[in-house]
Amino acid sequence: MSKLNLSGHETFHCRHLWLKKGYDFVLGNKKFSDPYSVVDLGVGKNMVSSINYWMKAFGLVQKDGELSKLANFLFGKNGVDPYLEDTSSLWLLHYHLVTENVASIYSIVFNEFRKKRYEFTKRHLTQFIKYKCEETGTHYNEKTVERDISVFIRNYVRPEKTNKNIEDLFSGLFIELDLITKMRRYDEEESLWYAIENKDRNNLNPEVILYCILSTPGFKSSVTVGELLSNNNSIGNVFAISARDLLEKIDVLCNRYKSINFKDDGGIKLLQVKQNLDKWKVLKKYYEK
16 A cells, blocks of 8 residues: 655645646746745745645646646636636545545545544544554654644634634635534533535536546446445545435436436446546536536
8 A cells, every 4th residue: 555645735725726826837837846936826935835735636737747637627728617616616626636645634534534433533533544654654743644634624624713814714625515514512521523424415516426437447337326335436435425315416417418327226226328428528518507
């Protein structure tokens, strides 16, 4: 198993405009290591490093330094949603953040940790990551892990009221996805808990589901609902979606696409794609509406 990557964000969660800024920066053949990058991006030195990190973590910049198809699709000259105004774009970015596995904590939480404990505290997650570090031979540094967990939470959870800058606090990229619920519990003492429950995802468009299915490595023409719900990097894991809602979205897809068929044969629920579908054309058609 490969070692975990639990740093690189410089303790900054991803802001809404950073990815568009990063895209334009890379498109202009500029380098994040350039001393003038702070001027070009209009942020501090540590934030420059953080933007570079998030561009890689979301799969917007490939290993060779080139912009990915996803990056051009969202943020390019004819990009469908350069300022991330459509919630579907956030779901797509969340999916890639988990499945790219550049920022290890996202894959760990959505693929593994929440199966064992869907309600948790930061301490529970810290202990699980420590175990994963031992399993993968990754050096464990408690402070690094604590910072990584804090950044993870801030990407998804609306912060409590403080005197800090409002724009900074409420700019967590995935807050509106409502994937992680925050709650207070009172046992022996007050404590802050989080929950990632499988539930209906009403603002998750069926076309995003289809894009993710077609993006699955090794997918050819069919997949069972069980696999969609529980496989590594599956729809069920990444989106924490209920089985009922997934089946409803599959029904919508069957009605919209003649090449998609669903059957329940002897208790085995199977989704079939009878002809090749271009996942980018699927998304393009959605955004054009």
